[in-house]
Amino acid sequence: MAGAILIIDDDPVQRRLLEAAVTKFGHAALVTDGGEAGLAAMDGPGARDISVVILDLAMPGLDGIGVLKAMRARDIRIPVIVQTAQGGIETVVSAMRHGAFDFVVKPASPERLQAAISAALKVEAVEGEMKRSARRPGKVLTFKDLSTRSPAMERVIRLGQKAAASNIPILIEGESGVGKEMVARAIQGCGERRAKPFVTVNCGAIPDNLVESILFGHEKGSFTGATEKHTGKFVEAHSGTLFLDEIGDLPLDVQVKLLRAVQEGEVDPVGGRAAVRVDIRLISATHRDLLQLVKDGAFREDLFYRLNVYPIFVPPLRERRVDIPGLVAQFMERMAPDDPRRRLKGISDAALAMLCAYDWPGNIRQLENAVFRASVLAEGDVLTVEEFPQIRAQVEGTVDLTRVAPEQPAIALDVPAAAAGNEPAAPPARARKGFGMLEALDERGNVRSLAAVELEMIKLAIDHYNGQMSEVARRLGIGRSTLYRKLKEYGIDPESGRLDRLAS
Numbered sequence: 001m002a003g004a005i006l007i008i009d010d011d012p013v014q015r016r017l018l019e020a021a022v023t024k025f026g027h028a029a030l031v032t033d034g035g036e037a038g039l040a041a042m043d044g045p046g047a048r049d050i051s052v053v054i055l056d057l058a059m060p061g062l063d064g065i066g067v068l069k070a071m072r073a074r075d076i077r078i079p080v081i082v083q084t085a086q087g088g089i090e091t092v093v094s095a096m097r098h099g100a101f102d103f104v105v106k107p108a109s110p111e112r113l114q115a116a117i118s119a120a121l122k123v124e125a126v127e128g129e130m131k132r133s134a135r136r137p138g139k140v141l142t143f144k145d146l147s148t149r150s151p152a153m154e155r156v157i158r159l160g161q162k163a164a165a166s167n168i169p170i171l172i173e174g175e176s177g178v179g180k181e182m183v184a185r186a187i188q189g190c191g192e193r194r195a196k197p198f199v200t201v202n203c204g205a206i207p208d209n210l211v212e213s214i215l216f217g218h219e220k221g222s223f224t225g226a227t228e229k230h231t232g233k234f235v236e237a238h239s240g241t242l243f244l245d246e247i248g249d250l251p252l253d254v255q256v257k258l259l260r261a262v263q264e265g266e267v268d269p270v271g272g273r274a275a276v277r278v279d280i281r282l283i284s285a286t287h288r289d290l291l292q293l294v295k296d297g298a299f300r301e302d303l304f305y306r307l308n309v310y311p312i313f314v315p316p317l318r319e320r321r322v323d324i325p326g327l328v329a330q331f332m333e334r335m336a337p338d339d340p341r342r343r344l345k346g347i348s349d350a351a352l353a354m355l356c357a358y359d360w361p362g363n364i365r366q367l368e369n370a371v372f373r374a375s376v377l378a379e380g381d382v383l384t385v386e387e388f389p390q391i392r393a394q395v396e397g398t399v400d401l402t403r404v405a406p407e408q409p410a411i412a413l414d415v416p417a418a419a420a421g422n423e424p425a426a427p428p429a430r431a432r433k434g435f436g437m438l439e440a441l442d443e444r445g446n447v448r449s450l451a452a453v454e455l456e457m458i459k460l461a462i463d464h465y466n467g468q469m470s471e472v473a474r475r476l477g478i479g480r481s482t483l484y485r486k487l488k489e490y491g492i493d494p495e496s497g498r499l500d501r502l503a504s
Helices: 012-024 035-043 064-073 089-097 110-134 151-164 180-189 208-216 252-264 290-295 301-307 321-338 349-357 363-377 389-395 429-433 450-464 469-476 480-489
Strands: 004-008 029-032 050-056 080-084 102-105 170-173 198-202 241-245 281-286 310-313 346-348 409-412
Touching (some): 004 012, 004 035, 012 110, 035 064, 050 110, 080 110, 102 110, 110 363, 180 198, 180 281, 208 252, 252 301, 290 301, 321 349, 321 363, 349 389, 450 469, 450 480, 469 480
Parallel strands (some): 004 029, 050 080, 080 102, 170 281, 170 310, 198 241
16 A cells, blocks of 8 residues: 555545545545644654645645745655645646645545546655665766756856866855756766765755754764764765755854864864864855845855855756757656656657746756656657646747647657767757747748848747846847837837737
């Protein structure tokens, strides 16, 4: 029998109905009466037995969206099925953006609920196997393993390659999910410490009262609960690399000790009598604006300048959409060995165009999860738009999915993913005709006029930046007055904004 189903609902009647249904399906049920109690269950000793969460969105106190946010902050990756009395698209989109796996509308039929649970359990099982496989020893990651066709990412690779040749502290900045840890691992993999430990610490996921102990270690009996000696992450990373993710979340008192550790090369374990010398390569990462935190008094200025010796900014996926086809192929290839029948042949043009049109607020991590779940749940041998219902709901109206042939695969699994060196293989020709690309030739094969291309580019930019004319002008490299003049020349109303209103 699969793990337990955690039910989080403040309505006692609904809890009893769900518990009866889950039990009838052959699963163990764990019932809680609100968001706080549900989170406590996921943090408790029985958390490993929970395979799926059924979560009510409308609850007093900590509501469903609050629970989803807390799960993401604590890196709890249990599939969540949200239930709501209102099936509006805005409600569904909000839940999906915060990490929900599926949704059901009250009162959900037993068949719909059972199908959602079965799909979530299927994903959870495959995800668990992939995590176990990922923990097995593998080759060292280098910059040759990072696929890109984006000039911005190529600059990241060049900076990383230069950084690998030295031992200076590095600060990697970028939104959550852009691959900051991958860049850090590639830096170590290209340097002299490639065969040494690579220790990661998510500073934002550690309780404030344990940060010092986890980073610097503690002696047995140094505080209540310290029943054994703990060496700490700095000592674990000795001779190798220490990667401090979300460095901006460190408490101020710990920042003082971190500064000393970086400057002096030694740490003071909690309750210890003597400092411990360490030799580490320090790489920090953050999605926050550290300079602003310094101005706000939430981050030490001296520590900021000590960490910010060699900054590297990793751009969000929406600013390098050209990488999406190669990443999709890479993720599908990674999934293929886990499917004994290897039934997936590829992804359709329409689905790829849709993925290229989406903004991906969760960046590469969100794209990987979307492809992973679509691959697990697909009924056919080609991924189509039907396998990405949440993405489709948000993209419709932005890209015309009827202009491409959905029945043909745009990327086939036997086509190598672009993952070799700085000049990866180009995606198939039809994959390059997706959203964000301009046609150079007209229907007769002649080169289009500059005016026609310029008009199309302006339309695309206005749509892409949601009618924010200052941003449109900045991205196009022209002044705002020039932009308005061109709009007037083409007979476009600046107030209309969206691409569907600008269509000729």
